[in-house]
Amino acid sequence: MADLATAFSGRPVLITGGLGFIGSNLARRLAALGAQVTIVDSLIPAYGGDLFNIAGIEDRVRVNIADVRDVYGMNYLVQGHEVIFNLAGQVSHLDSMRDPYTDLEINCRSQISILEACREHNAGVKIVYASTRQIYGRPRYLPVDEQHPLEPTDINGVHKLAGEWYYLIYHRVYGLRTVSLRMTNTYGPRMRVKDARQTFIGWWVHQMVSGEELEIFGTGKQLRDLNYVDDVVEALLLAAASPDAEGQVYNLGGDEPISLIDLAKLLVDLNGTGSYRLVPFPPERKRIDIGDFYGDYRKIRDQLGWQPRVSLREGLARTLAFYHQHKEHYW
Amino acid sequence: MADLATAFSGRPVLITGGLGFIGSNLARRLAALGAQVTIVDSLIPAYGGDLFNIAGIEDRVRVNIADVRDVYGMNYLVQGHEVIFNLAGQVSHLDSMRDPYTDLEINCRSQISILEACREHNAGVKIVYASTRQIYGRPRYLPVDEQHPLEPTDINGVHKLAGEWYYLIYHRVYGLRTVSLRMTNTYGPRMRVKDARQTFIGWWVHQMVSGEELEIFGTGKQLRDLNYVDDVVEALLLAAASPDAEGQVYNLGGDEPISLIDLAKLLVDLNGTGSYRLVPFPPERKRIDIGDFYGDYRKIRDQLGWQPRVSLREGLARTLAFYHQHKEHYW
Numbered sequence: 001m002a003d004l005a006t007a008f009s010g011r012p013v014l015i016t017g018g019l020g021f022i023g024s025n026l027a028r029r030l031a032a033l034g035a036q037v038t039i040v041d042s043l044i045p046a047y048g049g050d051l052f053n054i055a056g057i058e059d060r061v062r063v064n065i066a067d068v069r070d071v072y073g074m075n076y077l078v079q080g081h082e083v084i085f086n087l088a089g090q091v092s093h094l095d096s097m098r099d100p101y102t103d104l105e106i107n108c109r110s111q112i113s114i115l116e117a118c119r120e121h122n123a124g125v126k127i128v129y130a131s132t133r134q135i136y137g138r139p140r141y142l143p144v145d146e147q148h149p150l151e152p153t154d155i156n157g158v159h160k161l162a163g164e165w166y167y168l169i170y171h172r173v174y175g176l177r178t179v180s181l182r183m184t185n186t187y188g189p190r191m192r193v194k195d196a197r198q199t200f201i202g203w204w205v206h207q208m209v210s211g212e213e214l215e216i217f218g219t220g221k222q223l224r225d226l227n228y229v230d231d232v233v234e235a236l237l238l239a240a241a242s243p244d245a246e247g248q249v250y251n252l253g254g255d256e257p258i259s260l261i262d263l264a265k266l267l268v269d270l271n272g273t274g275s276y277r278l279v280p281f282p283p284e285r286k287r288i289d290i291g292d293f294y295g296d297y298r299k300i301r302d303q304l305g306w307q308p309r310v311s312l313r314e315g316l317a318r319t320l321a322f323y324h325q326h327k328e329h330y331w
Numbered sequence: 332m333a334d335l336a337t338a339f340s341g342r343p344v345l346i347t348g349g350l351g352f353i354g355s356n357l358a359r360r361l362a363a364l365g366a367q368v369t370i371v372d373s374l375i376p377a378y379g380g381d382l383f384n385i386a387g388i389e390d391r392v393r394v395n396i397a398d399v400r401d402v403y404g405m406n407y408l409v410q411g412h413e414v415i416f417n418l419a420g421q422v423s424h425l426d427s428m429r430d431p432y433t434d435l436e437i438n439c440r441s442q443i444s445i446l447e448a449c450r451e452h453n454a455g456v457k458i459v460y461a462s463t464r465q466i467y468g469r470p471r472y473l474p475v476d477e478q479h480p481l482e483p484t485d486i487n488g489v490h491k492l493a494g495e496w497y498y499l500i501y502h503r504v505y506g507l508r509t510v511s512l513r514m515t516n517t518y519g520p521r522m523r524v525k526d527a528r529q530t531f532i533g534w535w536v537h538q539m540v541s542g543e544e545l546e547i548f549g550t551g552k553q554l555r556d557l558n559y560v561d562d563v564v565e566a567l568l569l570a571a572a573s574p575d576a577e578g579q580v581y582n583l584g585g586d587e588p589i590s591l592i593d594l595a596k597l598l599v600d601l602n603g604t605g606s607y608r609l610v611p612f613p614p615e616r617k618r619i620d621i622g623d624f625y626g627d628y629r630k631i632r633d634q635l636g637w638q639p640r641v642s643l644r645e646g647l648a649r650t651l652a653f654y655h656q657h658k659e660h661y662w
């Protein structure tokens with residue numbers, strides 16, 4: 001297993017989407033490891049980037065507000081880094097159906113721009129791409145491993161799939177040192193909780209902390225796995241620090257698949273108060289819903305030594321505590 | 332098996348890329364069946380569209396020069412048709428690596444535009460999408476059926492894969508009546524033979540008819556299957572006329588997989604004169620080469636009754652005759 005302090009201390013790294021949920025948690029960890037962190041973020045209002053996410057580390061990171069769609073900006077910004085964590089993206093499935101063009105620009109065109117910029121200006125850089133379990137679509141079997149067919153159910157899934165292939169092809173054809181992580185539901189402090197656009201779990205935390213009733217779509221029996229954000233950050237760092245990871249694609253995944261209804265119960269339990277109710281699936285969500293999902297993460301466990309460390313109970317408790325404390329910044 | 336005369340006589344149909352190789356052969360057949368054919372083509376010089384391709388049927392088709400990237404134009408042009416054959420595309424693998432942005436615009440963004448235009452302005456239309464065996468990448472087994480993993484080796488393959496998924500998703504989410512055909516090497520009269528950018532077989536025909544030596548990359552032992560264009564046109568028409576095809580993806584494929592060296596020998600034999608030589612693979616081509624390929628077309632045979640009718644020998648003979656006769660228009 002890679003030694004992360006050695007791997008990152010003093011090293012220049014770039015995080016696109018670095019003011020967002022996962023990006024900012026990654027930035028905090030990298031700053032703690034002594035890395036020279038540059039954050040690129042567009043601060044598009046609906047996407048989750050927020051300067052409060054880096055409160056306390058402002059003097060240890062460089063923040064460059066820019067959009068990854070800006071080709072010339074990215075040509076400059078990719079230079080001089082040893083690692084690029086490419087987390088910028090449009091992640092809302094519903095938004096991708098309402099506006100497929102913007103999803104295409106951010107999740108496809110910008111990925112090409114970043115790869116072309118690296119190929120021309122920083123060919124030795126290691127690039128970690130944030131992919132998603134969404135590209136599998138409705139599981140044909142569980143748990144879903146990396147060999148599972150890729151059958152996305154929405155435009156966002158198609159574009160994330162294309163994005164992942166760009167990284168593989170630039171590795172195979174040009175030798176760029178790329179690796180992709182297919183993330184499942186990630187939760188924790190600094191996630192976007194303003195609405196249900198990006199994740200259901202963020203919206204549930206919002207409702208719980210606000211004393212509102214949780215709404216569960218459908219029967220509530222749908223299974224999901226979840227990763228606490230610190231575990232995802234660990235996976236990103238291991239992928240970046242491990243030469244064996246180059247040209248690979250890895251699932252993340254949780255150890256405790258849970259039904260939505262049980263997850264709601266657990267949240268109510270941890271929160272000390274609250275309630276939930278079942279509501280019919282909105283048709284626009286039902287049409288792109290993937291049913292039960294949980295992932296098989298044995299490949300990254302065996303090759304890079306990663307596994308989730310934070311239990312669902314512990315992670316949710318930390319998350320609730322964070323939002324009870326910092327509610328005013330995230331509502 | 333659908334009755335094509337009944338299906339198309341008097342019916343308004345649109346062909347994007349209709350001045351190109353396959354599009355123009357399709358237009359000729361549809362005109363013969365009595366359809367009201369509208370052709371949309373951009374006449375981008377390197378892509379294969381050519382007004383000579385519709386010589387003799389000019390008065391039976393309507394030609395509208397436009398680029399499928401033109402959203403407003405397409406919004407208008409999709410209206411009033413019962414069937415759209417969507418053949419416009421960037422098909423060069425090498426070009427997609429040199430200029431991934433243009434490939435993205437044509438093979439992804441424009442497909443979204445066309446689907447959005449149909450969803451809003453012609454939701455009942457049947458749409459046939461020209462996909463490609465390129466999305467399979469290097470075969471893991473032969474013959475390649477529709478269940479084979481999709482592992483494109485170049486940017487064009489990624490974008491054609493994304494394009495095919497758009498058609499599936501717009502079928503599943505919005506009920507659009509879409510179908511995709513994954514074509515293998517198609518050859519015949521009216522293919523682009525100016526250079527090797529789009530197909531090797533076109534360039535070989537050029538060399539053969541010009542009395543030049545054919546160049547075969549590598550060992551010449553790579554297997555390929557080929558379809559004569561009239562057979563591909565038949566498949567397009569059957570896909571359009573068959574309600575069972577909606578939401579489906581079908582391989583085309585040839586009955587006679589052949590090594591490149593044997594194909595070269597057959598061409599020399601049919602041409603009566605000529606020669607070939609083996610040359611090393613250019614590195615830029617080697618990196619995206621897919622090795623041996625031939626497809627399994629049993630699904631479309633069993634469901635739609637399609638199978639190739641024109642033997643390789645017959646098809647190549649017709650092709651050589653066409654270019655010997657019309658050389659001045661295609662060189």
